[in-house]
Amino acid sequence: MRATYARQILALANASENHRLERAFAAVPRETFLGEDRWRIPTSLAGYTPLPENDPVLIYQDVVVGLATQRGVNNGSPALHARWLNAMAPHRGEVVAHLGAGAGYYTAILAELVGSTGRVIALEYDEDLCTRAVKNLAHRTNVQVVHADGAAYPVEPVDGIYVNFGVARPARSWIDRLKPGGRLVPPLGAPEKQEFLPGRVAAQAIGLLVTRVDNGFGAASLGPASFIFAEGALGATTEEVNALRVSLQNANDGKIRSLLLDRRPTGGVWLAASNRALSSEAPVRVGGREEKALVTPGRWAYRSKPQTGPVVFCRACTGKNASGPLGFAARNGSPQAPHVIGRHPRTPVCKTTPGGKRRYAAGGPPLPRLRQG
């Protein structure tokens, strides 16, 4: 049943080619993270609704399940998390911080992805949930669970930071602690009060992928999402929150390509507030001859000359095993005709481009806006 679930979830996430992620979803028993009380799922018509029985068959699909329903805290949508984890691409042996671990289900999936040579540092603000996560993850020797405010973590450089609560501004310490090539994925959204819930919700958020590149930060939108908002010390100024609201309303987040810190953007801006901006400028330019560009998370394309205009590569392309000056290879290493989707005006490989149809760099069209986390 879990194998079928994993295949279905990866297909919904438009990530079926990611077999490691599929195996991780197939390996972790979701039912052991949902507690002993009758499982309840949020529905648009009747709020939290109890399932007829705690039968695992009912939760091996893309359903959100309540964890602490009085606070609106859920075990989030498997398809959304599969999509974001595919984008973040945790590798074997990496160190990853999971902020907002809840009862630990997605921590366990991260632990599968980094393997026994890697490590997951899981943070949970809520004491009860943290106790549950400690118990649920006790047998996983590559996981450390900490009861603390994620704003103060991680305290060491890491390869990835996976945030599962909404923020209006990613903490500067998260960005600073990314190792070279490190990826940060938070839901970026403005806090809103919701009827019947004590806390706040980032209902109109987007997933943001930030990647530390040679001399800056690549960024990309992972599409719309809805998460409960951060507890604790993570703050943003009113000016920042208002600017974010306007940008979220204007949509166009598909244009985000870089995060600029302490410098003015020279290209298009999606969001600018205080000393940072999400911009449509290319993530990074290295010298005049070779440009290294973010293709999809963790993967790079090397181009011998600077290009003009936005370039969006299809998911199968990777520069890692580049076979020529402008060559690309498939993810599994076997050579494959490169296909670049979007405008790529001066590159010979473009001739193989079918149609020029726009696709999201991080994969697939946005999911519909549901309460996912």
Ligand SMILES: C[S@@+](CC[C@H](N)C(=O)[O-])C[C@H]1O[C@@H](n2cnc3c(N)ncnc32)[C@H](O)[C@@H]1O
């Ligand atoms: C949407 S829930 C996700 C839980 C879990 N990832 C899952 O899907 O099963 C967000 C979690 O973040 C926690 N949280 C909120 N603010 C936090 C903070 N500042 N530091 C650490 N955890 C926080 C909440 O208590 C909640 O458990």
